[in-house]
Amino acid sequence: MKSPPFEYARTASIEEACGLLSQHGDAAKLIAGGQSLVPMLAFRLLRPSWLIDINEIAALKFVALETAMVRMGACTRQCVIARDDALAARVPLLRQALVFVGHTQTRNRGTVGGSLAHADPSAELPLVAQILEARLVLRAKPGTRTLSAAEFFAGPMMTNLQPDECLEEIHWPIWRDDKTGSAFTEISRRHGDFAMVAVAAQIAVNDDGHCTRVTFGVAGAAPVPVAFPELAQSLVGHRLDKAKTRAVAQQAAATLEPESDTHASAAYRRHLAGVLTSRVLLEAYDAARSVP
């Protein structure tokens, strides 16, 4: 249960971190909050020769509220995000999801970028990134490039980050529709555990209660978090009720091919995806309608 030996470098800037990454390539790993990486080292699932610590890079810790999006430094701690009322007013799903992410002690250390880069298929923040179509700014020594969440997530614990790249910023779109509501829920064995299935939805409605914009998705039931843009679009122009959300949720669940493991069978996961999707769609819709 002790980590294997490695060399350690504390970096003061992202340029320094990227320089070390380009020097050591695959032999190096970035460490941010370490809440997933350190257990992987303790279990000897990873044996990097170098750990490059980005915890002390102040420039990677910020939340900037802009008109159409929130820009966030990748090393911003989860606890900081969860406490931020101004952020919760603009991208409410982040706080709603963070309730389910680990515990106080892990959120105090864990970072938003770390959770995204770790890319656990049942993790909460990647699901939010996927359904909101967040954009991720990746930096390497030569410069930056930006990927959508859909392009970023490549498989279970896999992303399209190259060995010399560091996730630098996350851009979360703000829905500026007057009446917007969102909801997040999950089923896990114990509170704070990774979800067996997690589901998130965000909906905007007009004054008549017709949906003008819908997004929703499921984590824990596929190699990456899944959004359902066509099904979401099919709800636009409609009022939602139980029958409607249930029908769409069943269609969504039917497309999933989850894995079975000791905690939940594939059939149970698919069942959960259907039930929870119906529930969050209705909850997000009611939240949107109740906006004065």
Next chain:
Amino acid sequence: MSETLYSIAVEVNGAKRIGQVPARTSLVDWLREHLNLTGTHIGCEHGICGACSVMLDGEPVRSCLMYAVQADGHRVVTVEGLARPDGQLSVLQDSFCETHGLQCGYCTPGMLIAAQALLNTNPRPTEQQIRDAIGGNLCRCTGYQQIVDAIALAAQRMAEGAT
């Protein structure tokens, strides 16, 4: 092959402590084995049980999930740092004794840190807030109820003491 040693200076329970550590030494191993602060317990060593909780710069974290070298330049408070300066138990620690908030005692240091962190920011927590605050700490003896009682009692006593 000998491992590279890294020099660290950490403020632990108010005193500056220095050390030379391999990068892979966890913070909890350094506290226990190099500083002999054995109050902080090692349970699962992979971030599940909460027994190793300490305050880092005033906020509770798991000391098995960070390396001692990462604590360089930071402030750590362990369970040894919770007692009053004269060595008497704190209000919170006393409350744990009084309500039988511990049996084997293994989880207790982590529970105390989690509870103290809660009371520092929220002196009048609801029962649900207490349960949330210790949600990341496993106890296999008490069934948690007496721990919740202990924290509620401590909050009440601190409030009375303040008036």
